[in-house]
Amino acid sequence: MSAPTTMQWIRQAGQRISTGSGRLAVHLAAQAIDRGRRIWRRATGWLGEASGISWLLRLAVLLAAAAILRKIVTAVAIGVYVRIDSGAAPWLMWGAAGVWVVAAYRCGQDDWEPKKPATDAPQPADGHPAEAAEEQPEPAAEPPLPILPNLRTSLARVGTPHAHIAALAADIGTTPERVREALEKWQVPVEPVRMKGRGTSTGVKGGSAVHPALAPRPEDAAVVAAGQATNNDNNNAEEPTTEKGVRVERTQTGGYRIFDLADAHRHHRVDQS
Structure with a gap:
């Protein structure tokens, strides 16, 4: 050309x-x-x-x-x-x-395109600048905060007799941070404790040294989460269950008996000192 x-x-x-x-x-x-x-x-x-x-x-x-x-x-x-x-x-x-x-x-060139005019942020009715149009990701749902009956029944279920915070969290279905927050709310002492088969870590004491707020009560059986296996032996091993939950009975000496409904021949006794 x-x-x-x-x-x-x-x-x-x-x-x-x-x-x-x-x-x-x-x-x-x-x-x-x-x-x-x-x-x-x-x-x-x-x-x-x-x-x-x-x-x-x-x-x-x-x-x-x-x-x-x-x-x-x-x-x-x-x-x-x-x-x-x-x-x-x-x-x-x-x-x-x-x-x-x-x-x-x-x-005048063939591929010329006009510059796009600058746009202001959309203004709501109150006159304040609106947030960016791009949607922000919603924060993840916060794990549930355990209630006091949850802590009592979980301590009776997994304690040997003491229980680590991580063990309580796994049993309740929440995080150790939320368990620690609940314990602080109820002023339950948190200190290094030893669980049989797990060693020593931060947790709460059970048995005769249990805090008054964590002492088992008969009404706690109604708040035990369905589907959670109860286990009170020394090695904390999980076993299959035929029934779900625990039953708490008061003894004549002023203490409590906690029965594992999965095994009618095994119970954990707590006497008030």
């Missing part, structure tokens, strides 16, 4: 400038309208935040700013027109024309 001649290049450049001039005029007009709308929204939003005397004062400030801006724009426009009309500033006209031709030539 042969290179275009000078006349062909001039003709193509003129066509491109003509096309670009139309695009540039529309683009500048759209930008001016968009900027005016954004200024209007900000002004009305700022005015809508007030009421009563404050609203009147803000309205007066906006009207005064509009009057001053009108005078400035009018003075600048008249000054520029007078200098161009008198020929005192020929560079101004030629400079503006040169800038326009260069901008129109760039806008």
Whole structure:
């Protein structure tokens, strides 16, 4: 393909400038309208935040700013027109024309696209900026906080007789942090204890040293979670069950017997000291 001649290049450049001039005029007009709308929204939003005397004062400030801006724009426009009309500033006209031709030539290319106008954050009815449109991921549900009957029955179930916080959490179905929070709420001492088959770790004491808040009570049998196997032997091993839950009975000496419904021949006795 042969290179275009000078006349062909001039003709193509003129066509491109003509096309670009139309695009540039529309683009500048759209930008001016968009900027005016954004200024209007900000002004009305700022005015809508007030009421009563404050609203009147803000309205007066906006009207005064509009009057001053009108005078400035009018003075600048008249000054520029007078200098161009008198020929005192020929560079101004030629400079503006040169800038326009260069901008129109760039806008006339086939793959030109106008810049997207900046958009303000959406404003709710109260005038405060709205949060980002992108939805934030919802926080994960917090594990349940054990109630006192849960702690008592769990200690009777997994204690040997002492129980680690981690063992209580696994038995109740929550996290060690939530168990610790519940123990602090009920002012139950937390200290290093030894569970048979598990060693020593942070936990609570059971047996004769059990805290009064954790002493077994008959009504606790009603709050034992269904489906949790009860296990009170020394090695804390889980065994299959035929029934679910525990039964608590008061003894004649003032203590309690806790029966594992899965094994009627095994029980754990707690006597009050």
